[in-house]
Amino acid sequence: xxxxxxxxxxxxxxxxxxxxxxxxxxxxxxxxxxxxxxxxxxxxxxxxxxxxxxxxxxxxxxxxxxxxxxxxxxxxxxxxxxxxxxxxxxxxxxxxxxxxxxxxxxxxxxxxxxxxxxxxxxxxxxxxxxxxxxxxxxxxxxxxxxxxxxxxxxxxxxxxxxxxxxxxxxxxxxxxxxxxxxxxxxxxxxxxxxxxxxxxxxxxxxxxxxxxxxxxxxxxxxxxxxxxxxxxxxxxxxxxxxxxxxxxxxxxxxxxxxxxxxxxxxxxxxxxxxxxxxxxxxxxxxxxxxxxxxxxxxxxxxxxxxx
Amino acid sequence: xxxxxxxxxxxxxxxxxxxxxxxxxxxxxxxxxxxxxxxxxxxxxxxxxxxxxxxxxxxxxxxxxxxxxxxxxxxxxxxxxxxxxxxxxxxxxxxxxxxxxxxxxxxxxxxxxxxxxxxxxxxxxxxxxxxxxxxxxxxxxxxxxxxxxxxxxxxxxxxxxxxxxxxxxxxxxxxxxxxxxxxxxxxxxxxxxxxxxxxxxxxxxxxxxxxxxxxxxxxxxxxxxxxxxxxxxxxxxxxxxxxxxxxxxxxxxxxxxxxxxxxxxxxxxxxxxxxxxxxxxxxxxxxxxxxxxxxxxxxxxxxxxxxxxxxxxxxxxxxxxxxxxxxxxxxxxxxxxxxxxxxxxxxxxxxxxxxxxxxxxxxxxxxxxxxxxxxxxxxxxxxxxxxxxxxxxxxxxxxxxxxxxxxxxxxxxxxxxxxxxxxxxxxxxxx
Numbered sequence: 199x200x201x202x203x204x205x206x207x208x209x210x211x212x213x214x215x216x217x218x219x220x221x222x223x224x225x226x227x228x229x230x231x232x233x234x235x236x237x238x239x240x241x242x243x244x245x246x247x248x249x250x251x252x253x254x255x256x257x258x259x260x261x262x263x264x265x266x267x268x269x270x271x272x273x274x275x276x277x278x279x280x281x282x283x284x285x286x287x288x289x290x291x292x293x294x295x296x297x298x299x300x301x302x303x304x305x306x307x308x309x310x311x312x313x314x315x316x317x318x319x320x321x322x323x324x325x326x327x328x329x330x331x332x333x334x335x336x337x338x339x340x341x342x343x344x345x346x347x348x349x350x351x352x353x354x355x356x357x358x359x360x361x362x363x364x365x366x367x368x369x370x371x372x373x374x375x376x377x378x379x380x381x382x383x384x385x386x387x388x389x390x391x392x393x394x395x396x397x398x399x400x401x402x403x404x405x406x407x408x409x410x411x412x413x414x415x416x417x418x419x420x421x422x423x424x425x426x427x428x429x430x431x432x433x434x435x436x437x438x439x440x441x442x443x444x445x446x447x448x449x450x451x452x453x454x455x456x457x458x459x460x461x462x463x464x465x466x467x468x469x470x471x472x473x474x475x476x477x478x479x480x481x482x483x484x485x486x487x488x489x490x491x492x493x494x495x496x497x498x499x500x501x502x503x504x505x
Numbered sequence: 506x507x508x509x510x511x512x513x514x515x516x517x518x519x520x521x522x523x524x525x526x527x528x529x530x531x532x533x534x535x536x537x538x539x540x541x542x543x544x545x546x547x548x549x550x551x552x553x554x555x556x557x558x559x560x561x562x563x564x565x566x567x568x569x570x571x572x573x574x575x576x577x578x579x580x581x582x583x584x585x586x587x588x589x590x591x592x593x594x595x596x597x598x599x600x601x602x603x604x605x606x607x608x609x610x611x612x613x614x615x616x617x618x619x620x621x622x623x624x625x626x627x628x629x630x631x632x633x634x635x636x637x638x639x640x641x642x643x644x645x646x647x648x649x650x651x652x653x654x655x656x657x658x659x660x661x662x663x664x665x666x667x668x669x670x671x672x673x674x675x676x677x678x679x680x681x682x683x684x685x686x687x688x689x690x691x692x693x694x695x696x697x698x699x700x701x702x703x704x705x706x707x708x709x710x711x712x713x714x715x716x717x718x719x720x721x722x723x724x725x726x727x728x729x730x731x732x733x734x735x736x737x738x739x740x741x742x743x744x745x746x747x748x749x750x751x752x753x754x755x756x757x758x759x760x761x762x763x764x765x766x767x768x769x770x771x772x773x774x775x776x777x778x779x780x781x782x783x784x785x786x787x788x789x790x791x792x793x794x795x796x797x798x799x800x801x802x803x804x805x806x807x808x809x810x811x812x813x814x815x816x817x818x819x820x821x822x823x824x825x826x827x828x829x830x831x832x833x834x835x836x837x838x839x840x841x842x843x844x845x846x847x848x849x850x851x852x853x854x855x856x857x858x859x860x861x862x863x864x865x866x867x868x869x870x871x872x873x874x875x876x877x878x879x880x881x882x883x884x885x886x887x888x889x890x891x892x893x894x895x896x897x898x899x900x901x902x903x904x905x906x907x908x909x910x911x912x913x914x915x916x917x918x919x920x921x922x923x924x925x926x927x928x929x930x931x932x933x934x935x936x
Binding site: 248251282297 | 753754
């Protein structure tokens with residue numbers, strides 16, 4: 199069964215089409231990454247899944263139910279903009295957010311304690327929210343989305359603004375959820391974590407679905423035209439070589455997108471200097487993202503819409 | 506339903522636990538007592554100055570009366586620490602061949618030098634002038650100080666009257682006796698008792714007729730405003746700190762709205778009950794059992810709940826349409842006017858509780874609770890049909906306003922940025 203099923207969903211705000219004829223299937227128990235530039239329709243899609251917004255047309259099924267309102271109690275939702283009552287104590291707030299989803303204090307307390315411990319917040323349980331650092335508050339918000347043991351968790355930008363340590367502990371928490379069989383959907387701008395964590399990746403651009411599939415499938419679609427090279431002289435050595443469409447200069451090495459045959463390119467490169475590394479790789483999610491959403495040649499993206 | 510109660514409970518506890526609420530309840534009576542006490546004390550004790558003033562007595566016969574009255578006045582106000590008011594010390598001015606203007610200029614200089622507080626010029630012909638007498642002139646640097654001129658006016662008028670009676674050869678005490686005013690006592694109506702005897706009408710009671718309506722009016726204002734104001738602030742804060750989106754991800758907007766309304770209604774009832782308990786205690790202490798009308802308490806709470814729900818809905822709808830407190834404050838003005846309306850009309854309503862104005866206002870939903878409560882508190886009260894009509898109107902309006910607020914709330918709570926205009930808001934209601 200699929201946890202979320204969208205069937206030709208469209209949402210307009212006035213004349214602006216925020217989400218256009220979107221179909222999507224999120225299998226149960228998977229981690230699904232939503233990526234896309236700001237303002238491309240991610241949050242609107244998530245809000246429709248949450249039944250905060252209603253689609254203008256199309257069908258949405260969540261956890262096997264057509265009435266997404268009925269499913270709401272089984273969904274944990276972390277909105278993009280964090281919202282916590284500053285004057286409330288951590289435990290009191292978690293109990294309140296849990297009670298709003300219909301859970302009793304008795305059922306909530308063990309889960310609250312467990313997650314506070316796991317995220318290193320046990321000592322903060324009786325502190326007020328405004329005494330917490332931003333990272334701690336974000337972890338509290340994360341706990342608030344999962345205290346009712348939801349079957350589906352939707353996280354809008356869960357890692358943004360976190361230091362690496364906090365981001366790491368939240369990523370571990372997400373993986374722990376999957377181990378427990380929870381379906382996780384999260385949107386992110388952090389391509390590395392999407393690549394590392396997600397079973398499937400979905401990209402929306404200007405309201406249209408442009409990518410949907412496992413990382414392998416997505417990378418396969420964009421071909422094996424990426425080459426990682428390390429040459430003496432660095433990027434300067436590459437200047438003027440034929441067949442280079444784009445260079446992503448990492449300093450010690452460069453990722454290249456080639457238009458022609460990689461072997462022919464290698465041949466040309468060897469003439470220029472000592473080649474320390476030459477590897478035909480899959481394009482990174484980052485590269486694919488930039489290729490689709492690159493503002494300098496935005497138009498081609500429309501042609502790559504996945505039907 | 507249980508989630509509505511969860512929200513209601515949280516709303517109730519957060520509001521009741523705020524320092525402002527506790528201080529408001531506890532401190533209000535204390536503050537009022539202090540304010541009244543201070544005013545009484547200040548009125549008695551601040552002005553213990555000696556006010557010297559000169560009298561240019563053109564008539565030549567009035568100064569002695571002024572001096573005698575001043576001596577009596579000063580004796581009455583007491584001396585030293587026990588002194589409770591100003592002492593007035595007059596002095597006679599002898600023109601000694603100077604012109605009046607010269608003398609007044611000299612006196613003015615003395616006032617400027619703080620040697621005198623004021624001086625008075627009594628025209629020569631004032632006793633015989635009759636109806637179109639000249640004014641007595643009071644010269645001072647401090648015209649805002651009124652006790653002295655007031656006292657002088659009284660003293661001179663009495664002295665002049667006495668002189669006029671004497672000169673006309675009429676016995677003043679006889680005239681005063683003949684002129685004595687007759688009091689008028691105001692009564693209710695006679696009734697036929699169950700046993701057939703005629704029940705005596707009771708004398709109209711100022712407290713029951715005039716004070717009680719205002720007590721209920723003010724109590725309702727206080728309770729409604731405490732709640733409604735809190736709702737507005739809370740909803741704008743939730744919007745600004747993006748809590749709304751978390752909430753509507755868990756609970757339907759309408760349930761959220763209902764929970765908030767119920768929580769605040771409970772707070773208003775608590776607040777009103779505390780003050781009422783105080784009032785009932787005062788009644789017990791004073792033994793004015795006739796003021797204890799349980800039916801009025803029942804009406805009060807019914808109208809209070811309706812008023813809180815109505816104004817709570819209006820303020821929640823306003824708050825949900827705004828994205829910062831400044832917006833909210835300016836949108837609140839018209840709503841506040843609506844609340845102030847019965848207060849502004851209250852004197853007219855008390856004077857004439859069955860006037861078309863009073864009846865009309867008690868049928869206009871948003872002010873019904875206030876106006877009808879006042880009219881109910883005034884014996885004999887409005888006709889029964891009006892009471893039931895107003896109840897029906899206010900209940901219908903409450904249901905409508907809560908519903909409309911729910912529609913606005915649902916859209917507004919997720920809106921960010923510019924506050925919507927009225928047509929947009931109306932569209933949200935119809936959508």
